[in-house]
Every structure is written in structure tokens, then in C-alpha cells.
Amino acid sequence: MxxxxxxxxxxxxxxxxxxxxxxxxxxxxxxxxxxxxxxxxxxxxxxxxxxxxxxxxxxxxxxxxxxxxxxxxxxxxxDKKLKIYKLPKVGSESLSKRPVIVGFGPCGLFCAYILAKCGYKPLIIERGEDIDNRSKTVESFWNGDKLNPESNVQFGEGGAGTFSDGKLNTGVSDKFGRLQYILETFHEYGADENITYDSKPHIGTDVLKECIKNMREEIKSLGGEIRFNTRLDDIKIEDGKVIGIVTHNKDNDKEFIDTNLLVLALGHSARDTFYMLNDYLKMERKTYAVGLRIIHPQNVINMGQYGTDDERLESAPYKLTYKSEDDIPVFSFCMCPGGYVVNASSEDNRLAINGMSYKDRNSGCANSALVSHIETDVAKGSDVLANIEYQRGLEEKTYNLCDGKIPAQKYIDFKNDVKTESFADIGYELKVKGEYEPANIRSILPDYINKNIIEAVEYFGNKLSGFNMDNAVLLAIESRTSSPIRILRNENFESEVKGIYPAGEGCGYAGGIMSAAADGIKIAEAIVNKFTNEDLRYDG
Incomplete structure (x- = not known):
């Protein structure tokens, strides 16, 4: 052979x-x-x-x-051997209390999955609902019902990536085979095999939900426990080590959970949790980007990318970058072929948006964020959490502009700084989840970002024919591109408080489903390599 x-x-x-x-x-x-x-x-x-x-x-x-x-x-x-991921070897240091994971997005999911497969029976707490109930809550919100601040596009089983395009590509290196393992695991639990080999794998929000549910049941079958509607409210520390956490559930009951190993697999929108953790853990401000989301007819993008709109080809993606006259980068982010712009808010009286696609990517519209890094002095103040307050300020402006509806504007009107009155003449149907309204969105972002976005769209039009069409539509605001803070950890993935492992996108170590899942695997490996599972007690 x-x-x-x-x-x-x-x-x-x-x-x-x-x-x-x-x-x-x-x-x-x-x-x-x-x-x-x-x-x-x-x-x-x-x-x-x-x-x-x-x-x-x-x-x-x-x-x-x-x-x-x-x-x-x-x-x-x-005779080249394929790279195969191997589960970590169990360590020898005693661990008497079961690991607790906060957050059940990609990072928490894969951290829990590896720990469960290695016999550590983790307890996972998630402030939002399980996927089925969460999906109903989100759909109701998009249809005009009140926002649930605890369970929404940002919070709940699967994390923010559950309501996204479901891209499964990343720029991080993979010498240990973790990324391929993640793809093959998603395939094992319900995704099509093509995600394991496509150069730009895409799972879609509909398929991703089923994969996550199936993985959850496997974690439970291996002794893990998941508590939904359970928020982290406080941590307890003695002699520089974590000894437990205080949680809060939907019935307003508080509970102390005894643990000496805590994984913080938080999402980038867990702002109240960041404020609480700032009293205990060292953090730093992190560079992040803000901007708008732009919609085009998908056939315009297909023609620009392929030179044909043949339905045998998948809806075309794009990735575009530009450096403005002010030497500030502007770039596309979280591009969604055949997708929807969605209301992704998680706080009352604040509005944020994101992009989302189903597996078939057949909405007829393409959308992407166009974002720029904020200048270092924009989020003024020495406080490490100043970036969060800057995000909140932008989201409050956006919410107030159209009384909670997503403000939208034709590109030609955005260039000319005039309000869009109607979308009846644009020649295609906008695909948006959540109520939206014509507006002038120039007042939301700083002038330099508006100017740079216009420069970028014109430049992109020379690279991708039709990108700068007058009837493209811009929507506000794309403010949750990544976490605005980083919780510091050492080379062993621990914070300065022993037993606490900051992880994933919310803590500043990932960006997207794949890198967050990979970071969760790294944390699980560090725990398994260090501790034995023989002394664990499960007292509820």
C-alpha cells in the first residue's frame, strides 16, 4: 500500500x-x-x-x-502522514473540585468537550438560554418584542457565533492539528463533510445550532453539566487562589459554587462581568475597530468576483483592505455572502448590528462590516474599561437616532450627508433581521471614520466592480468586532489569581469561532496536563 x-x-x-x-x-x-x-x-x-x-x-x-x-x-x-490531533495526557497534581467554565460559546464548548472526553466532568454556566429557547427569544426580538438582556444574539448557548455567518477559517497556525480537529468535530456532530476541506469553510447559523446541541448532549453523557440562565456575579479568592464563585439565575436566586479551577470563556459583550472582574484581575485596553455594515445585491458581488452569476457557483465572498489618506486602515469584516444584517443588541437602549448567513447563503444580498481602528485618544480616560464606555456611547447614539430601529442609509446619501427618505427605488430587497428605518447615519461615528469609509468604498469599487454603487445601503452600528479589553494571563494560561484561566474572545485571546474554539482547547490541554482527574468530587 x-x-x-x-x-x-x-x-x-x-x-x-x-x-x-x-x-x-x-x-x-x-x-x-x-x-x-x-x-x-x-x-x-x-x-x-x-x-x-x-x-x-x-x-x-x-x-x-x-x-x-x-x-x-x-x-x-x-507516504506523507496526515496530522491527527491527540487528546492531552493526564497530569498528576491533585484536583479535588470539578472545573467550572463560564460561558458556552465556541471557547467554552470546546474546553468543556475536551475536559469531558478526558474524564473531568466540568460544570458549565451560561447566562443565556439553551439554543432552542434562545432562538425563539431572538426571533421575537427581531419581530418587535422587548430585548432580553440575558439571552439574545450575544448571550446564550453557542455564543455570538451562533447568529453569524458561521465562518470556520482563521489565520492562526495549526501545528498541533487543533483547527482540523474542530472542523472534524463539527462534521461528526452534524455539519457537512465539506467544512473539513473547503479553503473558506462555512457552517451557517442553522447547521451550527444543531452541531452545538449534539455536542452539548455528548458532554452531558460524559458527566458534564450545563446550567443555562445562570450568570457569574462574583468570584471568591483566598490567599491569591480562587475558591469559588457566586451565580445568579433567572429566578433571582444566588448560589455559591465551590471550585478551585475557573475558566473564563466570556464573550466580547459581557460588559457587566468585565466590570466585576476588574476588581480582581489585571486587564489592559485592547485595540479594536468600529464602523458600519454595507449591503449589496449578491449578484453584483458574484459578477465582480467571478465574472458570472452562475447559480452553480456559491455566493461569492470578499475580503478588502484600504489605507486611508490619514494612514488609517479600513477593512471588511465578517462578510456574509447571501446573508442578513441582524440587530445584535444586548443592552437596553443601545443598538449594535452584525451579519448572519444560513448554510445555503441564498438571501440574495451580501453584507459586510466596513470598520476602522479607533484612534488611541478617542476613548478618553485612563480607565482600562474606557473602551467599553466608548462603545456604549456609539450604541446609544445609534439607538436614539431611530427610536431603537436599525438606522440605514443609501451610500449616495451617506456620501452627500443627506437623509435617505425611502428604499423603494434601490432595485432589490434589503435582508435585515430586526426593524430598520431610513436615516442619516453620518452623526454616529467620528468624521474621520466617515471620511475613511467613503474613501474605502470608492477604492473598493475599483477592485470589485459595483462595490461603490449608489444604491448600496449602509447600516449602523458595527461596534462589537472584538473584545475591547484583555484579561492578562501567563505562559500557563493562568491569571495572577491562581486557578483562574482567562480564555477566548471576550478575554482578548481570539477573534471568531475557530480561534476561540482553539483557545478553549489550549486551556483544556493545560488543565489536563497539570491535574489528575482521580481525586475529583461531584457534590452538585
């Missing part, structure tokens, strides 16, 4: 099939299809550099039934 890794297999998208892929792979390495014992697609990407001639480019791994003659070719590697 031989194994062969074959790269750069190009197939015209119009004739793409597994049969065509195997035929081209065999031809390239000079074997017969009958020689193949098994195969696995390792990577699939799109090459549209010579649009409208668009190709899929594959990398494939083949096991043959017998040894085959090797040939020299830059795209062929023989």
Missing part, C-alpha cells in the same frame, strides 16, 4: 464532480482508478483570477491497494 498527496488539481466549475477529480488525480500520478483503496479531499478552493473562467482547485490524499511506482512531480508527495 502507498499513500499519495496530490495538489493543484484544477477542474472547471461547470464539470466539477468526484468522478472528474479522481480521474484527474490518477492521470497526474499515473495510476488507475482501480488502484485506489480510499481517498480523502484535503483542500478545495476557487481560482477566479481569469474570470469568467472559474476553476476549483483540489488537494487530495489517496491510499492505494498496492505499492505504486513513484514519479517526480512538484505537486505529488508520497
Amino acid at each position: 502507498s499513500s499519495i498527496t496530490i495538489s493543484n488539481i484544477k477542474i472547471d466549475y461547470k464539470v466539477d464532480s468526484i468522478e472528474m477529480l479522481l480521474s484527474k488525480a490518477c492521470k497526474k500520478c499515473k495510476i488507475k482508478k482501480s488502484d485506489i483503496d480510499s481517498f480523502k479531499i484535503l483542500k478545495k478552493s476557487i481560482d477566479a483570477r481569469h474570470k469568467p473562467d472559474v476553476f476549483y482547485v483540489y488537494q487530495i490524499f489517496i491510499n492505494t491497494k498496492n505499492k505504486v511506482k513513484k514519479i517526480k512531480h512538484k505537486d505529488i508527495i508520497y
